[in-house]
Amino acid sequence: MGTNSTRTGSVKNLHLIIASSIVIPAGLCYGFAPDWAFGITDTSPTLHSVLKAIMGLYIAFALFWVVGIIKPKYWGAATWSTLLFMWGLVFGRIVAWFLTGMPAPIFVFGIVGEFILGLYAVLQLRKYSNSTF
Template sequence: MKNSIKFKNLHLGLSSLTVIGVGFTYGICPNRILPFFFDFEVNSIDLNNVFRAIMGLYLGLAFYWLIGIFKPEYWRNATLICIIFMGGLAFGRIISIILDGIPSLPFSIGTILEILLMFWGIRNLKKDIYFERNQE
């Protein structure tokens, strides 16, 4: 059972670290960092504001997922929110691939990671529910 707990917490931990990293990339200094990674310029206060708001959203979600690791009573909700978040990002990217074509390598890797993290979360949630039902 201990390995199972570590494995299911690993999902939230890796999701948190990934989203924290991406959040900081988007929001620390968008007008300097984002042109380095992506093919666009951030050249207005409003765009800086949008990317810093995205950073805040990402950091807030990652913080909740970390709470789910350390407070077991929040684990299911944190996992469900992680599944919805990763699935929502993947869904949007898939729509973009269909409508716009294949994106650059960083965005393609992001799509794959989001799909993997979504399915890993679904697997963990199903296992947790199955385990709980069989304990009764």
């Protein structure tokens, strides 16, 4: 019983595991290495403040997803927040693309990955909760 239950739990939580394991390092990059990770070279205090705030949001959401893995009663909310987080990023990146032009390749890759993770969250909600789409 333990093995099957563990396997089901890890499959059910896979989207949260993937999202948190990507978003925590990405958040740290926004906060501490935007030049290295994203080619952001502006050194103004205002931009650094914005990037640290983005880092905080990324890490806070990722930690909530970890809570959703550990505490099943938060799984649904964590999954919904993963969906909204990922598709919110996709929306913002597409708007930026249309308004300012083609982004760096890492952000184009990000759009695809974020869309897929959001879609995976939808599929997980359909499979493991009472949510309807």
